[in-house]
Amino acid sequence: MSGTFVTPQPRPELMELPAYRAGKPAAVVPGLTPLKLSSNERSEGPSAAVRARLLEEFAFNRYPDPMNTELCVALAARLGVSAEQIVTESGSLGALRLLLDVLIPRSGGGEAPAEIVYPWRSFEAYPILASVAGATGIPVPLAVDGTNDLEAMADAITPHTRAVFVCTPNNPTGPIITREQFADFMRRVPANVLVIVDEAYTEYVDDPEALDGIVAFSEHSNIAVLRTFSKAHGLAGLRVGYAVVSRELADAMWRIRPTFAVTALAERAAVLALADTEGLAAHVAEVQHGRRAIINALRDVGEHPLESQSNFVWFVPRDPDSFEACAARAAISVRRLDGGIRITVGDAAATERVLALIADAEH
Template sequence: MTSIDDLPATPSDPAHADPRNEPGIRPRGVLGKLPRYAAGKPPVVVEGLESFKLSSNENPLPPLPAVLEAIAAETSINRYPDPLTTALRTELAAYLGVPPTDIVTGAGSLGALNQILATFAGQNDFDAPDEVVYAWRSFEAYPISVGLAGAAGVQVPVRADGRHDLEAMARAITDRTRVVLLCTPNNPTGPILTRDEVVGFLANVPAHVVVVIDEAYQEFVRDADAVDGIALYRDHPNVIVLRTFSKAHGLAGLRVGYSVAQQGLTEHLRVSAVPFAVSQVAEHAAVTSLRHIDEVEARVQSIVDERTRVVDGLRDLGWTIPEAQGNFVWLSLGEHTQDFAAKAGERALSVRAFGTEGVRVSIGEEAANSRFLELCGEYSHRPAAW
């Protein structure tokens, strides 16, 4: 039997109009105003050279053997994960010394950030959009996440040495400001914020403004004066700390992050949290990694040691670079940015070039770092002192 859906369309039938004559489906207008996230590219293949990816701030080491075993042993992926990630929050609470109720998990620290923005900043009915203040240049996803939340980003330029200008950021806060983002160590430039700086900044922030301390690279920090968000949030009801398992734990592909805040904020964050954002495989891996934290810390120290070698090598070559407290270094190369990235590609190294601002280079394998230093030794256009 022939159904009505099988009948040929006629020009007079609007339900079957030729789609080529109809206006296209339009996305929200904000999409045309947002930058596109550019992930670090893989290295090109150069005959005779081992290729190394130094463009994504990934941990060059695989997860711990115990973690790989835990991943392989997880067979319940036909079931939905625990939406509250109870096992992980319990393990994190013991590790951090905080109540489990203060922790909200997300798909990486970026997923946790998106939950924060969805909760506290956006486009309100019949009002101008809320504002989110953040340093720039900083994490590339900030303007995208802020814009998609419906908020307006207020970018405050970093200082010449790559550090946040907290005084200028405090001045940028208005009646419309709902969230401030502090990235420490700052990605891609590298410097940390000190505890005294952040405490002084918070004293100038209205109590109703949420301050997010993004500590994705916290485990790599060796500056004794660096802010510790976990130590700080207990005294500040408007502070939220972001952390991740992507970097130090080497679990970037599993997407496990979390935020820590007092319950006056987490009760709202749980409403906007994406259900089942952390899979049971990811949760099991993260819990196992925490239970072997000594091994994780030893691996992190090996990366910090390589970072020290790279930083010392650059300075011995006469290069001026900002303080490096993450697992990367920043080369403020200006107009020579793309040229340097191309030269790195010729040596089977992928690095992250940011327009005409500079190049971020992740700390990778020892051989990769040595090859990077060799390139810098031969490259003539070095960053000028600030």
């Protein structure tokens, strides 16, 4: 045999994708406890009630229930949907990837690839998942107030569009979409386009005008909702989230879902966390209080943070390099994206340190 051997190579188009960048850990500074506020996690983790019961008589030797029946039934009761409309996965990221796998046709035979419209700046993973699914991503810039610009997103829909991602509250900016804005948008979305409402931060919302994706799901047949236990429930490390979808989509998703995508421990933690309404309410109240204090402190020093309905605050500092460096000296990691900074709102102690950082950084 002659010629050069070529070792197996990945699909070349994948090498063009931006790599997913996770939030950095906090710098080690002698005498200070590192405080990671770069990934919108619940800083204190799930409540003591959840932790205490998690390992009680836990059977490590058994495979998980492949359908996560207990969790799906508990979620269905909580959300007022059927358990057959819920698909659990390894995080809502896993659920979104699975949903796109069943939705986006594999292009071949010369037809144009499907298009996915998504807001930008928004969640890092959207452009990556759209490309992995074989679709053309159509990013639509946010409105000036940091919300998804639903009018422009509706304008971007073409006959090739198969899905539109809507992120409310939007990561990394923080504001929500109102029911009214969404109703106007849905009037313009063709029935064959799936609107995927990503509500990873829904528990933190207290604006009475805010869209509730589950209510919208009950009113339209072309809506899917993504939710997660990674944020307000404090289980990011266990990886469990879900999609609420039509029975047809759910059936297809279960057919191709990796059998044990959600571990037994993750399912158990999610069931306990869902029942822990008191612990969740206390955590959410603390974050809502903290985000107000951080927004006010930033405004007091002349910065312009956006209103947030989430567990983070976004602003474009006058001097982002200096703010980030000051945070590192205080052993706090924040998230720098383009010219802006996103700070996760943690518990009261974390908020105290952020307020001290703001005072220090702005001198």
